[in-house]
Amino acid sequence: MRHIAIIGSGPAGYYSAEAAQKKYGDDVQVDIIDRLPVPFGLIRTGVAPDHQSIKAVSRRYEKTALTDNVRFVGNITVGEDVSVEELQGLYDAVILATGAPNDRTLDIKGGDLDGVIGSAAFVGWYNGHPDFADLDPPLDGKSVAIIGNGNVALDVARIIAKTESEFSGSDIVAHALDKLKQSNVEKISLLGRRGPHQIAMTPKELGELGHLDRARPVIDMRDFPEEGDDAMLEPGMRKSVTHLRSFFTRAGELREKPVTIDFDFYAMPVAIEGDGKVEKLIIEKTELDKDMRSIGTGQRYELDCSMVISCIGYRTPPIEGVPYEHGRGRFANVDGRILPGLYCVGWARRGPSGTIGTNKPDGFAIIETVADDIGSGDNREGRMGLDRLLDRRNVEAVTFRDWKKIEEAEIANARDGAPREKFTDVADMIAARSN
Template sequence: MTYVIAKGCCNDASCVSVCPVDCIRPRPSDPEFKTAEQLYIDPASCIDCAACMWECPVSAIHDENDMPSGLDIFRDINAEYFEHNPLRVTETARTGRRKLPETRPKLRVAIVGAGASGCYAAEALAVVPGVEVSLFDRLPTPYGLIRAGVAPDHQKTKSITKQFEKVLKRPNVHSYFNVELGKHITVEDLLEWHHAVIVSVGADDDRKLGIPGEDLPGSYSAREFVAWYNGSPSHADSSFDLTGEQVVLIGNGNVALDVARVLAERPKAFAATDMTDYAIDALESSGVREVMIVARRGIDEAAFTTSELHALTELDGVDVVIRKEEVEADVAAPLSNDSFGTRGKRDLASRICVQESGDADRKITFRFRHEPVSINGDTEVESITFRSTLDESVEETIKTRLVLRAIGYRTSPTPGVPFDPKKGTIPNDGGRVVNVDMEHAVQGLYCTGWAKRGATGVIGTSKWCSIETVNAIFEDFEQGLLRDPAALDEEVLGFVASRQPELIDLEGWLRIDAAERLRGAEAPTPKPRRKFHSLADMLSVGLGQRA
């Protein structure tokens, strides 16, 4: 018997370190780790100890004899990975537990942004004796896109917040939520109280298409749509026209596939999730019958993962369509690289091409090698025109009332922090923030997550990104490159509270969390939680003004 890593793998590699026979690949030290769709277990080497299953923070590892429905394919996927990448066991370097220098026994670090990257950074710092962490977020709630971006039907992925909750509850981690950098506090304020500041603000803006009609009503970013159905306070009042039969998504990453699944799935599938009630009601009355996912490149360059494409094929009452003529040349061509993920996409796309369409009343159609030329309409979106990237003389116009672009996120400028407008990131060298011309580091200022590397990777990618940044802080601290803060620990809370009287601390967040869970338990169809999507409601509960 063996264990199998299946859909939902977050790539944080917690399983790798506990495997007694080193049979999980790729490891964080392997070159292919950063681009791997997921991790894999070698069935020939697994000794059935179950250590990886118990360690996995998102419950993505299963006994091969007890696979959840629809995930049997991952037994073969794990085995096939090692057919192409034979296991080579090597001794990993052992490192001792980090300690602060005896001459400088205390290190204080502020982290701006309590999403996955910020929480991973806090975890890596807080395990070292003598380190104090101040964790800030502009919202009253932590966890960033895990709360407001991960699809509602991916509750196992969201369960990684259990690990982060343990971090927040550590006595040397202090939470300051509902505090905004540039509004309530500045980078200079934080450096007065801390040796170092890590900026982990994520990517809160979108890449643009740069085509006519992009700003018409009915043309939005997928980020806005995701924030709406996830109950983000900034988008709870948004509305989207779902009366048309066809919705067009531009871009084919996992965000696009999440949105397509939400639009095509039966709304009752979300009744027991934390999707907002208003979104479920809107989907119940939706007229959408086809979601078209269009990308300008071929199947080899598709941004989605094989597991997310496979998940679409498991939807009840939904046909997945890929046009054979748009992928057959790519599938027949030699692989330009020996990527296991690319091979998996080709194989699955080929199987979908030959499947006969069923009698489903909804479908998700993939189109490849088409780029958008214009979004058309007088006062609102009426259609979108695409051009073939293989033959520029061929154009196609598709009627639609809703266009959602899913072509990538970008970071907005952060007050007091250098910013590269071309890349949409903070200029940095291994997490050390540098000035825009990359000539010298800004003393005491660091970054991690999407603000550091761009909007790439999955949740686990942020772990190793944050560890790199934290290691840079420790190195600079040990070399005496960080100034000692002028203010004392006890002054931080008082100063922040004077700037933001509606400060939400850990206890305040736990009150919000408990109230949302209770609301979910009391719903007609019980849910993990019913989120507050109003800042006023969050603050009322978080500040203890009402239960």
């Protein structure tokens, strides 16, 4: 019997567990350990609440979770309740699938002012992550700046711009919906250091901006190359740029909508100013060098705003005793191998890149690597040993059966038209499993 521990219950974790099942059949036991009492990681707290079709992938993970040889072990903090070293002594392989939940630092003057918020915090706030439930984003001002030209920046802009009725069918949490209903924001600026041909926005997410009830995208065609140059782009990117061009051609049709989502290309934030809180963003215009890198031109302008949301990427949090690449914000590894018996997968391995689906081949590949290394296993204690250790420390894990009770309570608490009302407090989650 092989014993595998996976730390992290998001897509990379569950795809790795599924791969282990397919590789070994009944000759494997997999424990998926998570800090929270609820599974699915990024699917629950990262994917936008109005993208329920994407969140539906959790049903695939549930099929894996409900099998006898895969177990969810929630409410366990690795590094506090149990160490990586202890897990290595209990399991043939320990796979870190912790994702990259921490924001990269916005390293500019004024980046620590009140009103500067990382996207992980803001997305976690409207998605009900317990770590960010108490966030109080300043939506009372008329202008908000979002730094970044990827899908996360689009999600944040769209969520701020939507009306209450547009959240029908979503699982946005009540505290965020109530706050957004009171928003005074009229201008949302999306700032990117490079141009339209260098965005990391996918067509579906861009297309949604053209169909919002009260908000309209604003494009300055002076930022664009000749339309014929679009032919050089790969098909998905070409479609995204076509959406951007269409926002300009539809300007007359969209003009009556009061909220604007302004695309500011070739814009590099260099400082944030304000008396204890965000009041303005200082931006330097950029241009591209021959290698398509952005360089400052020295020309600066100011953008009045009450909040700056930084969507510039994520980092995997370090774990004591695990080699780490600080420059890349991920665990130090070679093809997923960190140390003998210790591996990483997904964003924890490659950094925050790719889609949810990218984690499937990554998960299957790491299990092949594990199989090459551990052979038939080493007669480890596995989950029995973990249970004894947690029992000695009076640490009570949350099981997948417990999670299903929590989920039932969230569904029962849902407002009209919503699939659930998430618990945003760990103690409430724990209490719900007993009801």
